[in-house]
Amino acid sequence: MVSVIDVVPSVEEIANYKIPNALEAIGSRRSIRWYDPNRPVEKWKIQAMLEAARLASTVGNVCAVGAVVCYRDEHPEIWEFISDWSQIQAQLAPVLIFWYYDMAAWDTQGQLIHDLLRVGAVDRAHGWEYDRVCRMFPLPKILPDVILHRITAIDLGNATQNAMIVATALGLGCCLNGMGGAVRRKLPEYLNLPRTAVLCWMMTVGYPAEDPRAGGQRPRRPFEEMFFEGKFGKPFKRDKRVVELLRKLGLIQDEAPLPNRLNEINTLTKAFGLGDEWLTDWKLEKSGYIKPGVIRDPPLTKLPKEEVEKTVFRVHPTVLRERAEEYRRTKGIKE
Amino acid sequence: MVKLEIEIPDDLYEEVIKPRAEDFKTTPERYIVQNLIILFRPCVYDRSKWLKPGQDNSVTFDPYKR
Numbered sequence: 001m002v003s004v005i006d007v008v009p010s011v012e013e014i015a016n017y018k019i020p021n022a023l024e025a026i027g028s029r030r031s032i033r034w035y036d037p038n039r040p041v042e043k044w045k046i047q048a049m050l051e052a053a054r055l056a057s058t059v060g061n062v063c064a065v066g067a068v069v070c071y072r073d074e075h076p077e078i079w080e081f082i083s084d085w086s087q088i089q090a091q092l093a094p095v096l097i098f099w100y101y102d103m104a105a106w107d108t109q110g111q112l113i114h115d116l117l118r119v120g121a122v123d124r125a126h127g128w129e130y131d132r133v134c135r136m137f138p139l140p141k142i143l144p145d146v147i148l149h150r151i152t153a154i155d156l157g158n159a160t161q162n163a164m165i166v167a168t169a170l171g172l173g174c175c176l177n178g179m180g181g182a183v184r185r186k187l188p189e190y191l192n193l194p195r196t197a198v199l200c201w202m203m204t205v206g207y208p209a210e211d212p213r214a215g216g217q218r219p220r221r222p223f224e225e226m227f228f229e230g231k232f233g234k235p236f237k238r239d240k241r242v243v244e245l246l247r248k249l250g251l252i253q254d255e256a257p258l259p260n261r262l263n264e265i266n267t268l269t270k271a272f273g274l275g276d277e278w279l280t281d282w283k284l285e286k287s288g289y290i291k292p293g294v295i296r297d298p299p300l301t302k303l304p305k306e307e308v309e310k311t312v313f314r315v316h317p318t319v320l321r322e323r324a325e326e327y328r329r330t331k332g333i334k335e
Numbered sequence: 336m337v338k339l340e341i342e343i344p345d346d347l348y349e350e351v352i353k354p355r356a357e358d359f360k361t362t363p364e365r366y367i368v369q370n371l372i373i374l375f376r377p378c379v380y381d382r383s384k385w386l387k388p389g390q391d392n393s394v395t396f397d398p399y400k401r
Contacts, residue, residue, distance in 0.1 A: 103377040103380075
């Protein structure tokens with residue numbers, strides 16, 4: 001099997017792509033968990049994801065984000081390092097990207113801030129001067145390590161998000177997978193990462209085998225519980241007209257579960273050869289988050305076995321050739 | 336292994352560290368050390384690269400070796 005194909009399209013060919021704008025791409029991004037294992041990914045699209053990650057906002061131009069790209073079929077032994085929760089995804093996705101941040105990048109952060117002065121990205125009016133930067137940077141001079149970890153991890157979040165938006169815009173699916181303690185300890189050695197690197201995420205990448213809408217936009221905390229005006233506790237009121245506008249622009253889309261999602265999940269489960277014991281056997285419902293501060297979370301409603309079985313789309317063998325001929329004869333259909 | 340004697344504010348110990356150690360089924364001391372290892376292990380800095388006021392701060396290094 002081939003995980004990637006190294007062909008770069010021309011500008012004319014790209015013109016035929018329907019590449020969504022930023023709002024649509026952000027609205028369409030999902031964590032994709034079902035990939036087409038047999039469809040290789042174009043290498044240029046992986047590079048595009050990495051280019052987007054490189055351009056993400058980064059604190060004081062530290063550029064501490066890094067990634068190691070692995071192709072599933074060239075590194076089959078990598079499965080040994082992946083936790084059980086991520087096994088199905090890692091086996092289906094042709095490309096795995098291991099994202100880390102490197103604390104050693106802080107050593108040369110001062111020079112990279114000077115570079116921002118050099119190219120005119122920052123200016124004297126905002127307080128930037130060569131010698132002042134010399135006194136304050138790199139930030140390990142003045143900030144405790146826990147703060148450095150925090151801001152570097154935020155950079156990694158910015159970078160991976162950029163990569164995911166680009167992946168979505170180019171028709172790919174991806175998903176960030178966490179790594180348990182044992183995996184996090186062993187995998188850096190396999191990937192030859194330095195001690196200063198903090199390995200954070202395994203990103204699975206490939207073409208979705210599921211509908212790219214993946215059952216709809218995920219329920220989140222209510223808007224008014226997350227965002228405020230002026231002070232914490234005074235909710236930023238969600239304007240319904242804005243919601244409608246953003247719906248038309250593709251940022252806000254139908255929330256999960258979309259109709260027939262259970263059928264989709266269970267048909268994929270069977271199609272990939274997983275047994276009946278892996279079929280999802282609970283009723284899909286709307287989010288339990290009723291309003292700010294009220295989460296309804298009773299146990300999931302179990303479905304009877306026969307009802308679960310009905311959710312699987314089954315393909316039956318085609319009719320025998322003789323029966324097809326007989327059918328055509330009686331119907332007067334000619335070859 | 337180095338042995339250190341440290342002082343921790345009572346409320347931090349009682350309200351945070353002790354219950355967290357119980358969550359993880361470990362001792363408070365071990366829980367503190369586990370967190371410190373995660374925090375400090377990657378923080379190995381090369382101070383020779385850090386900026387120095389009043390001079391050319393050009394630096395040459397191998398980005399693939401630490």
